[in-house]
Amino acid sequence: MKPYRVLLYYIYTPIENPAQYREEHHLLCLRLNLLGRIIVAPEGLNGTVSGLTADCEAYMAALHADPRFATIDFKVEEHDHHAFQKLHVRQKEEIVNSDLPVNPLEQTGKHLEPEEFRRLKNDPDVVLVDMRSNYEHSVGRFKGAVTFDMENLRELPEHVHEIEHLKDKKIVTYCTGGIKCEKASAYLLSRGFQNVYQLHGGIIKYGLEAGGEDFEGQCYVFDNRLTVDVNHVNPKVVSTCYRCGKTTSRMINCASPACNNHVTLCDDCGWEHAGTCSDACKEDPNLRAYDGTGYYSKQSEGYTPALGFKSRKGQESAELRQ
Structure with missing residues (x-):
């Protein structure tokens, strides 16, 4: 343990x-x-x-x-x-940043526990819809799921038309831990979708409690692990190296702080290109030292653990406005 x-x-x-x-x-x-x-x-x-x-x-x-x-x-x-x-x-x-005009305490999609989701996901009347950002589902997603090319949940209203023709289906939304789906499923209900469900606890809980069957690739997470294995039943790599095209599930943040893109980069390209996603990024004079992980802690001027940003006047209030 x-x-x-x-x-x-x-x-x-x-x-x-x-x-x-x-x-x-x-x-x-x-x-x-x-x-x-x-x-x-x-x-x-x-x-x-x-x-x-x-x-x-x-x-x-x-x-x-x-x-x-x-x-x-x-x-x-x-x-x-x-x-x-x-x-x-x-x-x-x-x-969770969304700006969606909904309240999950008033209305949201029906929660599916992991085992319920596992049994229902292959029903021909079911459509799985990924509510995560494009860089998240690029490294891993459920087999056959609908994905949107969006940077964040605020863009969901721009993509709903892509599934309008599926209103007669059972729509099952999913995300990393379940939080985005609370508002996303509520928004779909407000747009006239009738049978809307969500994977309770998200991809992570599904992997922990139901083995992660049919989740292809790895799950992007918001800590220095960057990605984690979920599928212990029938795992499959679905992403390729941003640089060379070789199959890989290895996710990094570009070492150029001016870029900081989230991309999949194989181990060889990581070392060869100093953890960058392009030759232009490799020339960044402020290039961060690549250590093989592709994770870089955000630099927070004036930060102290005990006070957060209070030691830098105005910083905390600026953070709160973001």
């Missing part, structure tokens, strides 16, 4: 004073030596954190003891070490 845990979770629940709770939550994470990214908003809580097993257990117990968060469904993965290098607890308007 590995000594660390990575926790992925979200919950839509009213938080009356998100600024105050952000402070409380930050202190909780500091006390438990957790690292990661957490968003606090009036509509709820969304986070991915890593820490030693005992610290993660204490964190989950603390949140479940709060009536607002008693029903949080944690996705728990084992890891050899921290999956993050810093702790960021931010206050924002939404726990």
Whole structure:
């Protein structure tokens, strides 16, 4: 058993004073030596954190003891070490950026547990729809799923016409941990789709609880692992190297900070091209040192773990506006 845990979770629940709770939550994470990214908003809580097993257990117990968060469904993965290098607890308007005019507490697609999803996914009346960004589904997606060429969920309204002809089908949405589907499925319902479902807990929970059957490739995650294996039944690589075209599921961030594109890059091209996605990026005078992982911690001037961005005047408020 590995000594660390990575926790992925979200919950839509009213938080009356998100600024105050952000402070409380930050202190909780500091006390438990957790690292990661957490968003606090009036509509709820969304986070991915890593820490030693005992610290993660204490964190989950603390949140479940709060009536607002008693029903949080944690996705728990084992890891050899921290999956993050810093702790960021931010206050924002939404726990996932969407700008969609919906409220998941009022209406959302029917939740399918992993085993239900596994049984239903091959039904000829079912259409799987990926609600993730293009760089996420480029490295892994469910067999036969519809994907959209979008950078983020805010662009969903621009792509709904691509599945308008499927309104008589059972639409099953999915994403990494389930959070995007809460709003995406609600939006589809508002657009006249009748039979809308969502994979509860997302790809990660499906892999943990149902073996990940028919998820082809790897699942992109928002920590320094970049991608994780999900399918333990019939795995298949579906992505190719951005540079040479060789089959690979290896995802990196371009070493050029001016680019920072998320691309698949085979190990050979990674070393040959210093972790860059193009020759122009390779000439960037601020090129980051490539260490074989393709992950680079975001540089945060004025950041301290205990205070976040408070030590740099105006930085925290700027972060909150993003």
